[in-house]
Amino acid sequence: MGLKYIETVKSIILLLLVALSMVLTFSIWTYTPSYDTIEKLPPADVAIAEKKKFNELIKPYKTVFNFDDVLRGTTDSDTIDEIMDEITEWEVSDLKPVNSNFSAENLRTLLRKQNRFTLFFHGEVPLTVYDNVLNINEPVPIVPVISFDRIIVDWNPAGIAMDIFFVSRANKTLYSAKAKPEDYRNFQRTVLTQARELAEYTEVNPEGSTLIVVPKNPVEIDRYTFIEGETPPSKFRDALFSDPNAVRSSQVATNKEELVDNHALMKIDKDKLKFEYAYPTARLSELAIPSELLADTINFVNEHGGWTDEFRYTYMNPKSRTVNFRLFVQGLPVYTDSSSTAEIIQKWGNKQIYKYERPYFLLNWSLPHEKVAEFLPSGIDIAERLIESDMVDFDTIDEIAPGYFMKHDTEKENFIMEPAWFYLVKRKNSESWHRFSPENLGGEPIGLE
Incomplete structure (x- = not known):
């Protein structure tokens, strides 16, 4: 009996061990450790500089009162800002629409009428974008597209209200609107009083197809010298x-670097202090809607705070889906070679940036900089020299305006920033800004082609 009992106990123990082994094996197979949840990190929120509002980027460069x-008239930024504030x-x-075939002669006639003032813009401005600036109390139609590069205000003293005209020279359209009588009274009291003290302007080449008005007397402009500053390209890389x-980095030449990942490429030129960024798969050849194109490009730079100096909208081409913003100093455009x-x-x-080219230098106003007042010849003198020149067809000149020519002294x-006169040459399919130089009339274009 004793041996039989022992065998029974051994069998029971063996069964228990087998069962325990099965339980342990199952537990090992099905065991899931308790890990802490790993959250996916959002893209880096890089703010290189402050964001800009539309009215800070889309500004008239000149105003003339008749x-x-x-x-x-004036090109002084502070004065123009005060007028725009009003x-x-x-x-x-x-x-409402007035004329869908508004010719250059029609515009010249409109501009020459008395008791009117004109705001001049560098590029075509979609009204559906600029209605964020103007207080238009009705929806601006999306179709047809309404744009302008001139705003003309008629303040006829005999009337009780003001007529506002939006002129698009590119699209040959004229739209009109009205302001209230109380706005007219405020305008008389503030803007017109100040405007009567502005510099005297005069029209040059009255027989030409384009009305060009310039300062009658020499123009005083400050010449600046800034210590070289920069925003590190690594900040733009991170943005x-x-x-x-x-991102993988490679040195492709002296002072030239390329940054790449599986989607994008950035070429950095350390001599010229600029870079070119491209996202090749985003390329799109469809005609862009102007209002969306301008808003998208402004919002893109705002996303990373890329307005490192004073830049303003100057040019748009919906066919090539291109928008340009130019550097300005004290309200004057800056050109360079x-x-x-x-x-x-x-x-x-396609819903994102395809190419992005820009400088990364800084004009640091907080650092010591040199400022020297200089006088430019009158606009009349410049116009006469251009008319007399055999190297320039004056009929192709669309504008004469002061600005800065920037020189980079690398040593x-x-x-x-050298004050200079510039003239805009417009042809059928191109336009380009040239610096006026008596020794080099008709020289290298420094703007758009």
Whole structure:
């Protein structure tokens, strides 16, 4: 009996061990450790500089008032800002089409009428974008597209309200709107009083197809020298690439670097202090809607705070999906030669940026800088020299305006802003800004082609 009992106990123990082994094996197979949840990190939120509002980027570069007996105008940024502050308070209504085939002669006639003033813009501005600036109390139609590069205001003293005209020279369209009588009274008290003290302007080449008005007397402009500053390209790398840690760097030449990942490419030129960024798969050849194109390109730069200096909208081409923003200093445009760049150039692709070219230097106003007053010849003198020149067809000149020519002194590591006169040559399919130089009339274009 004793041996039989022992065998029974052994069998029971064996069964228990087998069962325990099965339980342990099952537990091992089905065991899942308790890991802490790993959250997916969002893209780096890089703010290089402050964001800009539309009215800070889309500005008139000149205004001219046609009084009874004299033209008065200015390119002074502060004065124009004060005028715009008044205009943005107006309640604009009754927007309607006037002429869908508005010729250059029609515009010249409109501009020459007395008791009117004109705001000049560098590029075509879609009204559906600018209605964020103007107080238009009715929806602006999306189709047809309404755009302008001139705003003309008629303040006829005999009337009780003001007529506002939106002129698009590119599309040959004229739209009108009205401001309220109380806006007219405020305008008389503030803007017109100030405008009568502005510099005297005069029309040049009255027989030409384009009305060009310039200062009658020499123009005083400050010459600046800035110590070279820059925004590190690594900040733009972190803002533009989805995963900066995956970016590969290679030195392709002296002072030239390329950054790449599986989707994008950035070429950095350390001599010219500029870079070119491209996202090839985003390329798109469809005609862009102007209002969307301008808004998208502004919002793109705002996303990473890319307005490192004062840049303004100057050019748009919906066919090539291109928008340009030019550097301005004290309200005047900055031009340069091929040794540098003073523009942010964007080509918009399929719902995102396709190409992005820009400088990364800084004009640091907080650092010591040199300022010297200089006098430019009158606009009349420049126009006469251009008319007399055999190297320039004056009929192709669309504008004459002051600005800055930027020189980059790499040895002294500074930027020199030289005041100069510039003239815009427009042909059928191209336009380009040229610096006026008596020794080099008709020289190298420094703007758009």
